[in-house]
Amino acid sequence: MTPNPTIFTPLLIASLAVFAWGCWKRLSLISLGKPENRFDNIGARVGEMLMYAFGQKRVLAKPFGINHFIIFWSFIILLVANIEFMLHGVFPWISLTKLPDGILLPLLLLLDIASLLALAAVAVAAVRRLISPPYPEARTIEAFFILSLIGILMLAYFGINAAKISRMQDGALVIARTWMPVSSVFAGMFAPAAGATVYSLSWWAHAFALLAFMCYLPHSKHMHILTAIPNCFFRRLEKPNTVPREEFAVGNEFGVSRVDQYSWKDLLDSFSCTECGRCQKVCPASITGKPLNPRAVVHDIKVNLLENASMLKKGEQPGIPLIGAQGEGSVSEESIWGCTTCGACMEACPVFIEQMPKIIQLRRNLVESEASFPEELLNLFENMEGRSNPWGIAPSERTKWCSQLDVKPFDKNTTEYLFYVGCAGSFDSRNKHVSVAMAQLLDRAGVSWGILGKDEKCCGDSVRRLGNEYVFDKMARENVEIFRERGVRKVITQCPHCFSTLKNDYRQYGLELEVIHHSELLRNLVQDGYLKLNGISGDLGAMVFHDSCYLGRHNDVYDAPREVLQAATGTAPKEIGRNRNNAFCCGAGGGRMWMEEHSGERINLTRVKEALEEKPDTICVACPYCLTMFEDGLKDVNADGVKVLDVAEVMAEAALR
Template sequence: MGYPQIFAAVLAVSVVLFIVSCIRRFRLVALGKPEDRLSHVWTRVGNMLLFAFGQKRVVARPFGLNHFVIFWCFLVLAVANADFVIAGLNTQWGIAAWLPTSISGPIFGLFDLVSLLTLVVIGIAIARRLFFPPDYIEARSKDAFVILTMIALLMVAFFGSHAAENAPHLGFQTGFNYLPPMPVSNAIAHLLVGLPEATIHVLATGFWWAHAIILLAFLNYLPFSKHMHILAAIPNCFFKRLGRANTLPTETFEVGAEYGVGRVDRFTWKDLFDSYSCTECGRCTDVCPAFRTGKPLNPREVVHDIKVNLLANGERIAAGQQPGLALIGPHAEGTIAEDTIWSCTSCGACMEVCPVFIEQMPKILQLRRTLVEEEARFPEEVITFFENMEQRGNPWGIAPSERTKWCAHIEAKPFSDETEYLFFVGCAGAFDARNKQVSLAVAAILDAAGISWGILGKDEMCCGDSLRRLGNEYAFDRMVRHNIELFRRRGVVKIITQCPHCFSTLKNDYRQFGIELDVIHHTELIQRLIAEGRLPVNAAAIGRVVFHDSCYLGRHNGIYDAPRAVIRAATGQAPAEMARHRENSFCCGAGGGRMWMEEHLGTRINIARVHEALETRPDTICVSCPYCLTMFEDGLKDVDADPRVGVKDIAEVVAAALPAQAGEEAKA
């Protein structure tokens, strides 16, 4: 379209600007601490293909299909625009010049149709934001409209320039009249027929330059907007964690060391890269129990604040200066409030839905570490929990000698060489009046199946789960080392827990301290025993049972089928399901140490979940976690529910279905 020298100059400036912006921004990621995200390259390539190019998680939500189409249109149009740029520098280098028309024709036809498709899906995206925005995102952000408008205009310019270019070839002139098969552009071209040649030429040139300028403007807008995800999201799927983010890194305690993250460069490079990958879709916000009950935590905003903080402080930190914008403090863009940090239940729902595998939860828990370990700042009720844990090895501060009270009337052997499994009763199972009944049910089941088990009695100590989630890694570290020493001394290898928190902590967190334990939660053990025919159960209908997935059994450890199979075996029918179940289960509100904290802000999480459970009209709400049991029982009382609706641990449901002989023991 002429003026290739001018275009070359404009292009050079734009590309240099774009590269400089990108380098300036992505260079800051290197300020983060090291973290290995390069092992198992081929698995990572597979993840990238599945989640970035296949958009597996994006399409998991109804509107994700629209994004899937936009994404693939973009890939096709990336080729179209590359050709546009190359041909703009020299027409002889363009596809049209060196490919036979039998090949270049269909290619341009594809570009044409894809551009129309793009215009349609962009139109849908704009309409969605204007007329039916979801309640969980600031969908009407300026950023979104700027980008969508730019893309739409780019398509318009594409059609305009091709229509003007093709109009003279519409068969009314003599000579060579090749018309590329571009249905949309050609249809528009028909409208131009009859205009003077000079006008058509001006239109062609005008649209061509409009296309060029919008394209280069778009390129240079990207690094400064949330659409930076176009650059970061694909690699972020490659760098995604291969396991589950159900632990935190350990810390080294030595004079001069730093704890947690109090400054943005103390995150790992991957944490920082995560913040660049976020496109602010708001799915994490949508599923966050804290956000959904009016608490000042929005996981998307936490990630956004990290990005803003990095961009604000990065250059100064790189130059060895102190940051100007605080990472933790009264909320402002780029600063995360303490109330935000303490609102997290560590349920992991945010990480489960993020289409690009941003890990919100570990970042929040790292912020807690700094508050607790470096500044001793936390909600005041937590100090009692910390002191009880450190002085008496359990959250309530009850004397360890009381750990065996739950089994005063049954035979519970001390764990020794003669017993196979350690039944790690857990603090709730040993001290909480209601949960002691669950411990008895588990014991009855183990006996009915002829399992050889023993307990540590007063020597058992809390696993430390809440300490770690509350950011007190120092106390957690000491507790773990004490417990590991005890396990080694007593020869503990196989452990049964009745609490998903004990289960996940002993299984996943303790491994970081150099001990491999064979840990099983009672749900899975029962399922295995039933499947192997070792546990006799007489399916007994107990009405409608709805099952609530605990976060630490479900999302954090992927156990969804076992509890459902067990309920089916014990009650003769599959459990009813709440609207949010399995991967999408909604937290009871007690995880992440929230069990030991007051819930002053917003409405109560357990009440929200209780209402959801009651919608299924259950006779029994079945849980698999002591925290969930407490939260549901409290919640049912608070909403004044029908007193006939009961909450039972899955072990109690099974114990009630044991044949009479075994049932005797359960009752005892």
């Protein structure tokens, strides 16, 4: 059977229709989402798209990324061949051979090589999935089916060309061997007499593989071929370190319990997921055996949308709940509460899916509309609302940490910096030492600073990440008013959670503060000569530094704390296996500080063990939560000899003693 337009044309039209219908049926569901502006700053968006979608920058961050890069670019290049193939099948007179040789021959070479590379990459991908899949559930029939289709497409492409080459003679053959080297090798595998048969078989194999691919694509995770590029275009241009505000008016809905309460971009995210599993491989909850799996959350949102679409379109109640233990299509409450909001998943995702804000939206619904949350949070919520600190300690005790020091209240006319001590720095007995060290360092460096004292309130980080936006909103408004009233412009924080909240979250309330983390300020004070180092703090021994998620990943502050340690001790701290933007959470973010860990290994233990592999004498941190989690973890593994110190304490050793 030779290529036959009468047979091929209706097949092609039908396949195109199935493809278009499949795409439309799914992608039109995105419009069920709530509006959100992702059309600003088009220039930057195009740039991001070029770098991350076409440049595959994040894909290439992992070893197998190169494999995907090859398949991606082969696909782009082979689009030319495939479009020609379809047109030629309908209109036999259309052919690339009509192009002048100067264009045709290099193009044929490019297509030949791209096909070979794609074939090799597909084989590598298949072997990888057999031997060592990215995660066990990735070994799906769907994956092998798609890989086989691509393999068939490539082999068939070579078959078609080989058949043509087998009929060539003399000069044409020489040219073909030069410009289609791979196809020429295939041509040597059969007798010229079989050329016609090979041609027909290859042509129809190519046709069926191509049409099958088209029909299947919208119904599989390979939909990402169409959605990943726009998803990079529509990514959040700023770091996704905060969540949008909610408006508290009677009749409003709070958080997300139905999939159509997500924004359209959240829904596009769900169609863009390739299920590569990179998020789950960095998620502290997933790694330590908790039910949360960020890949599954995104997948469940997609399944829920598809299953409930007809009901949602009619304004009816969805059949499958988004929050619940119903299996695929539902996210369990235990998963929702497992997130430490460390942001590792978002840092790893090659197509910028924003998992964390989606989880916080689910928490909002549970807290605000259902009042359903782990019971240990009840006290936290009441303490935060009633006394503006997590422990419910009387606000009058906020200044106890500095009772032995001469600390001045912040006064906008005479003080430059507000030292926002934070709840841990004010109330936690261990972290009070960090506050004292910081106060002494500021005085030694001659910094003009003051505190709000009893009037300082909690920034509200934990309640916001836990989904209690109502209480956060009240706390944020109060704080914004205090800062405005007192004329605060520059703020020092020693807690990355305060740092990120004041810096990023409060901007949503129109408050632009110049917030500096104490590690950055200390680095600057040393660099500018305000802090003189008396000598090297020698007895701290080998030192490792642990990155706090809210300092590092969420705010890109990686070097300042390291430079402080380097200046104080004379040597750069050692790195823990996973560090900087790949650092592993201590387990306390996202309000997890105040919750029990009921399943799997404790996150702080996992991290402590990882840090101990470097045989440190001192573990340095730049966050009060990390400090607590590490000290607890070290006790659990009986590593009593190892100290945990904040960077300010190390600096104090070097500059004050």
